[in-house]
Amino acid sequence: MMNRREWIAGTSGLAAAAGSGLAQSLRKNIVISSANGLAACKKANQMIAAGSDTLDAVVAGVNIVELDPEDTSVGYGGLPNEEGVVELDASVMHGPTRRAGSVASIRGIKTPSNIAKLVMEQTDHVMLVGDGALRFAKTFGYPEEDLLTPKSRLAWRVWKQSLKDASGHNNWAPGLWAPTAELKHRFPGESEEVLAWAWEMAVHPTTGTINCLGLNTKGEISGVTTTSGLAWKIPGRVGDSPIIGAGLYVDQDVGAAGSTGRGEENIRVCGAHTIVENMRRGMPPTEACLDALKRIARNYNNDKAKLDKFDINFYALRMDGVHGAATLWGGKRRGSNYAVNDGGESRHEPCAHLLEA
Numbered sequence: 001m002m003n004r005r006e007w008i009a010g011t012s013g014l015a016a017a018a019g020s021g022l023a024q025s026l027r028k029n030i031v032i033s034s035a036n037g038l039a040a041c042k043k044a045n046q047m048i049a050a051g052s053d054t055l056d057a058v059v060a061g062v063n064i065v066e067l068d069p070e071d072t073s074v075g076y077g078g079l080p081n082e083e084g085v086v087e088l089d090a091s092v093m094h095g096p097t098r099r100a101g102s103v104a105s106i107r108g109i110k111t112p113s114n115i116a117k118l119v120m121e122q123t124d125h126v127m128l129v130g131d132g133a134l135r136f137a138k139t140f141g142y143p144e145e146d147l148l149t150p151k152s153r154l155a156w157r158v159w160k161q162s163l164k165d166a167s168g169h170n171n172w173a174p175g176l177w178a179p180t181a182e183l184k185h186r187f188p189g190e191s192e193e194v195l196a197w198a199w200e201m202a203v204h205p206t207t208g209t210i211n212c213l214g215l216n217t218k219g220e221i222s223g224v225t226t227t228s229g230l231a232w233k234i235p236g237r238v239g240d241s242p243i244i245g246a247g248l249y250v251d252q253d254v255g256a257a258g259s260t261g262r263g264e265e266n267i268r269v270c271g272a273h274t275i276v277e278n279m280r281r282g283m284p285p286t287e288a289c290l291d292a293l294k295r296i297a298r299n300y301n302n303d304k305a306k307l308d309k310f311d312i313n314f315y316a317l318r319m320d321g322v323h324g325a326a327t328l329w330g331g332k333r334r335g336s337n338y339a340v341n342d343g344g345e346s347r348h349e350p351c352a353h354l355l356e357a
């Protein structure tokens, strides 16, 4: 049995190894992300290979997803809050300088990750929220724009018009509300495919985010997480993505971790910080992610019926280049893959999972 002092000595030795020796043996630059980041990982790794800083690279990578009008979970085109306004959360951490920045509930800015980076670089603060964050972005020349696309506006209207009070009434859509015929009637000109998607969004509000972590062969690591958060949220709701230690955590001595999925669950276990600390104590990345998921399951006494109501995914990249990811539910759910790029084309690798659906 180790006594306490020996255990502490052992763990700090491991941290030192992770920070120096392990990193030195790294032959490839590695970028990982949530499943929606194949293009982001490729872009980031190309930039790292060309000599860019790891944080500049991962932010440029996620900018692709933030600016993509088809991605309805991040940046421009993200699904809005209950009032039809898109509110965004983002955070960044730069390993080499051990700094962090974030913005929460920011409106009107397509690339909130850039603003989180500006908070880190240009201020003495870590986090700006709401109107202050928007005014800060404007100081740096970012225009305030309408972030709704025709597609995300349609999904919001379908959701709003599908709500009913206890008596089954809705002033926006009097009478019975049926997903098919009624939808076509109220939204003439929309294709069946788009209406089916919008109905699905209304009935099962999505979450979605991109977390991206990058490590170069010099042993420098950084990360970013950016999202439009939970669809139809209460205005002002902040998820885990901008919370340093929940949606993102980077420690230059150990590695990095991030999350996508139901932010409320993650905030309660400080998931990304927990994972990095698990790795510091010697847990491999995938096990470190599974341990964070176990803590979430424990918060519900492992009651599968309650856990069935949400998804959550964790991603981890250690300083020696070993990476892993885990999702709460195996099988049918999204998040069963994550994106990896260690040069050339990106690929999907499977996430481990805690529970079988």
Ligand code: ASP
Residues within 6 Å of the ligand: 089, 206, 207, 208, 209, 227, 228, 229, 230, 238, 239, 240, 241, 259, 260, 261, 262, 263, 264
């Ligand atoms: N984690 C994000 C949030 O809770 C949403 C998501 O990743 O799906 O805001």
